[in-house]
Amino acid sequence: MPTFLLLTVLTAVRILGRNRLRTGLTMLGIVIGVGAVIAMVSIGEGAKAAVAERVASIGTNVILILPGAVATGGVRGGQGGAVTLTTADAAELKKRVPLLRETGWARRDVMQIVHGNKNWNGTVNGISPSYLTIRGWSFTGGGPFTQQDLDAAARVAVLGQTAVDNLFEPGEEPIGSIIRINHVPFRVIGTLALKGQSAQGMDQDDVIFIPFSTAERKVFGTRFLGSVGALFASTERPEDLVPAVAQIREVLRQRHRLQPDQDDDFFIRTQVDIGKVHEDTSETLTIMLFSIASVSLLVGGIGIMNILLVSVTERTKEIGVRMAVGATRRHILIQFLVEAMTLSVLGGCLGILVGILGARATTVVAGWPTIISPETVIAAFVFSVAVGLFFGLYPANKAAWMNPIDALRFE
Amino acid sequence: MTALISCEDLWKIYRLGDVEVQALRGVDLLIEEGEFVAIMGASGSGKSTLMNILGCLDRPTKGCYRLQGVDVGGLRADQLAEIRNRRIGFVFQNFNLIPRTSALENVQLPLFYRGLPLRQQRALAAEALARVGLQGRENHYPSQLSGGQQQRVAIARALVASPSLLLADEPTGNLDTQSSLEIMAILDGLNKKQGITIVLVTHETDIAAYAEREVVMKDGRILTDRKTPSGASALSVEA
Numbered sequence: 001m002p003t004f005l006l007l008t009v010l011t012a013v014r015i016l017g018r019n020r021l022r023t024g025l026t027m028l029g030i031v032i033g034v035g036a037v038i039a040m041v042s043i044g045e046g047a048k049a050a051v052a053e054r055v056a057s058i059g060t061n062v063i064l065i066l067p068g069a070v071a072t073g074g075v076r077g078g079q080g081g082a083v084t085l086t087t088a089d090a091a092e093l094k095k096r097v098p099l100l101r102e103t104g105w106a107r108r109d110v111m112q113i114v115h116g117n118k119n120w121n122g123t124v125n126g127i128s129p130s131y132l133t134i135r136g137w138s139f140t141g142g143g144p145f146t147q148q149d150l151d152a153a154a155r156v157a158v159l160g161q162t163a164v165d166n167l168f169e170p171g172e173e174p175i176g177s178i179i180r181i182n183h184v185p186f187r188v189i190g191t192l193a194l195k196g197q198s199a200q201g202m203d204q205d206d207v208i209f210i211p212f213s214t215a216e217r218k219v220f221g222t223r224f225l226g227s228v229g230a231l232f233a234s235t236e237r238p239e240d241l242v243p244a245v246a247q248i249r250e251v252l253r254q255r256h257r258l259q260p261d262q263d264d265d266f267f268i269r270t271q272v273d274i275g276k277v278h279e280d281t282s283e284t285l286t287i288m289l290f291s292i293a294s295v296s297l298l299v300g301g302i303g304i305m306n307i308l309l310v311s312v313t314e315r316t317k318e319i320g321v322r323m324a325v326g327a328t329r330r331h332i333l334i335q336f337l338v339e340a341m342t343l344s345v346l347g348g349c350l351g352i353l354v355g356i357l358g359a360r361a362t363t364v365v366a367g368w369p370t371i372i373s374p375e376t377v378i379a380a381f382v383f384s385v386a387v388g389l390f391f392g393l394y395p396a397n398k399a400a401w402m403n404p405i406d407a408l409r410f411e
Numbered sequence: 412m413t414a415l416i417s418c419e420d421l422w423k424i425y426r427l428g429d430v431e432v433q434a435l436r437g438v439d440l441l442i443e444e445g446e447f448v449a450i451m452g453a454s455g456s457g458k459s460t461l462m463n464i465l466g467c468l469d470r471p472t473k474g475c476y477r478l479q480g481v482d483v484g485g486l487r488a489d490q491l492a493e494i495r496n497r498r499i500g501f502v503f504q505n506f507n508l509i510p511r512t513s514a515l516e517n518v519q520l521p522l523f524y525r526g527l528p529l530r531q532q533r534a535l536a537a538e539a540l541a542r543v544g545l546q547g548r549e550n551h552y553p554s555q556l557s558g559g560q561q562q563r564v565a566i567a568r569a570l571v572a573s574p575s576l577l578l579a580d581e582p583t584g585n586l587d588t589q590s591s592l593e594i595m596a597i598l599d600g601l602n603k604k605q606g607i608t609i610v611l612v613t614h615e616t617d618i619a620a621y622a623e624r625e626v627v628m629k630d631g632r633i634l635t636d637r638k639t640p641s642g643a644s645a646l647s648v649e650a
Binding site for chain 1 (some may be wrong): 624
C-alpha cells in the first residue's frame with residue numbers, strides 16, 4: 001500500500017503537470033480562497049488586537065458615569081446634556097460603595113493654550129487627582145498634582161504628548177515652564193506617556209490636565225458649583241464591576257431623589273461594555289470576511305470537482321483498462337481522490353503564501369496591523385485538504401463505480 | 412484435473428429500454444489448461460459478451476462460470492479484480508494502452524495494483540517487454556510506437572502477471588498483415604512453448620487457423636466446436 005500511494009501521488013503530479021494551464025486555473029480558486037482566508041483573518045486578528053489594546057488604554061476595571069439627558073417640554077437633550085452629577089456624588093459613592101477602589105471626576109472643555117510664540121487648541125480636563133490613576137496614565141516626566149493642589153486650586157498642569165509636541169520646540173523641557181490656558185498662567189509639573197488612539201479613533205494624547213477646582217473657578221466658570229462632566233470609578237477586580245454598577249445606581253438614584261417610575265438621570269458604562277461593542281464589531285467583521293473567504297473556497301472546490309468530472313469522463317477508457325488489469329474500486333477511488341487533493345493541497349500552499357504576502361502588503365501599504373497566527377495557517381491548510389477530499393469524493397466515486405465493460409467500450 | 416474454464420448454461424440478457432437483448436442463450440463450454448481456442452462468429456453472435464464474462468469483466472445473467480474450479484458468479488467486485496489481476500491477461504483490438512505513459516509503465520500496471528515494490532515491478536516489466544521483442548523501447552510512449560509494437564506492449568502487459576489465461580479480443584483487427592503475423596507468432600509461441608491457455612476472438616479465418624480448436628457462435632449459442640488441424644503457421648502470407 002505505501003508503494004501504491006507513493007506512486008499514485010507521483011502519477012497524479014505528472015498527470016496534473018501535463019495540463020498546466022488547466023491545473024493552474026483549477027487551483028486558482030483554491031489559491032484565491034485560501035489566500036483570502038489568511039489575509040482576511042490576519043487583518044481581522046490585527047484589528048482585534050489593536051482594539052483590545054485601545055480598550056485596555058481606558059484603564060483597568062473602569063466605571064464611567066455620565067450625566068443623563070435633560071428633557072425640557074418634551075425636547076430631549078443628548079447623553080451628558082444635564083448637569084446632574086457633582087463632586088458630592090463622587091464623595092458619597094466613595095463612602096457608600098466599598099467595592100470601589102478609587103473615585104474621580106472630570107470636566108472638559110476645548111481651550112486655547114499659549115506657550116511662548118506657540119499656541120494650540122486642546123482639550124483641557126479639570127480632574128480630581130485620582131482620575132489619572134483610574135485611567136491608567138503614566139508619566140514620562142514630573143508627576144501628578146495632589147489633593148493639596150486641588151484644595152488650593154493651584155495653577156498647575158499635566159500635559160499629554162500631543163499637547164507637548166504642539167506647544168514646545170523639539171528638545172525643549174516642558175516641566176517647570178509656564179503655559180497660559182484661557183489667559184490664566186499654569187506651571188507644567190508633569191508630562192504623560194503616549195496612549196495612542198482611543199477605541200473610537202480619537203487622539204487620547206491631545207489632553208491637558210489641571211486640578212478640577214482650578215478649572216471650575218479660574219478657567220471654565222460654572223453654572224452650578226461642583227457639577228462634573230463625568231464621574232470615574234475603578235474596582236479592585238473585574239468581577240466586582242457588575243455588583244459595583246448596581247450599587248452605584250442605587251446610591252445615585254437615592255441622592256437624586258428619583259421615584260421608582262422615573263428613569264435614571266445618568267448613564268453608567270463599564271469598560272466591559274465599551275470593549276464589547278468593539279469586540280462585536282470586529283467579530284462581525286471577521287465573520288463577514290470569513291464568509292466571503294469561505295464562499296471563494298467553496299467556488300474553488302466546485303472548480304476542482306468540475307475539472308475532475310471532466311477528467312473522469314475523458315479518462316473513462318483508461319479507468320476501464322485499469323480495472324481490466326486488476327484495479328479495484330478502491331484503487332480507482334484513491335487515484336482520483338489523490339488527484340483532487342494534490343490540486344487542493346498545492347493550491348492551499350500557494351494560497352497560504354499569497355495570503356501571507358497579502359497581509360504583509362496590507363501592513364506596508366495601508367498601515368493596518370496584521371497578525372498571522374500559526375493556527376490560521378494550519379486551519380487554512382486543513383481546510384484546503386478537506387475541500388479536495390470533499391469535492392473529489394463525488395468524481396472519484398463516479399470513476400470507481402464505473403462498470404469495467406462500459407468503461408472499456410467508452411469512446 | 413479440473414478444467415481451466417467451465418461454463419454451464421450461460422445466459423446474458425441486456426435490457427435496452429423496453430427491448431430485451433439475449434446476447435447469450437445457454438452456452439456450455441469447457442476449456443482445458445494449455446488449449447488455444449478461437450471463438451468465431453458474426454458480429455452480434457455473442458462472442459464478445461462471452462469473452463467479457465470469461466474475463467470476469469462482466470457477469471452472466473444466469474448460469475455458472477467456473478475458473479479453475481472457482482464459481483466466479485459469487486465473488487465480490489474486488490475479488491473479481493484480483494482474479495483479473497493474477498489469473499487473466501487481456502489483449503484488445505485497439506490495444507488499450509494508457510496514453511502518455513511509457514511502455515514500461517503500461518506493462519507495470521498489473522504489478523502496480525498487485526502492490527509489488529517498484530524495483531520488482533520495473534524488472535518484471537522490462538523482462539516481459541524483452542519477451543515480446545521490445546527491449547530498448549521501454550521509455551517510448553504508445554504514440555511513438557507502431558500498431559504492431561503497441562499490441563506487443565499490450566501482450567507484455569498481459570504476460571507480466573503470469574496469468575493462466577490469456578484472452579485476446581480481435582488482437583489483429585487493427586493491424587496490417589505483417590504485424591498480424593508477428594502478433595500471432597508471439598501468441599502461438601506463448602501457447603506452444605509456455606503452455607499459456609489462449610482464448611482468441613476473431614472473425615478472420617486465417618487468424619483462427621492458428622488455434623487448435625474453433626468454436627463458432629451464432630445468435631448467442633455455440634454452433635460448432637471442433638478441433639482444427641494444428642500447424643496453422645504453415646498459412647501463407649498472401650492472405
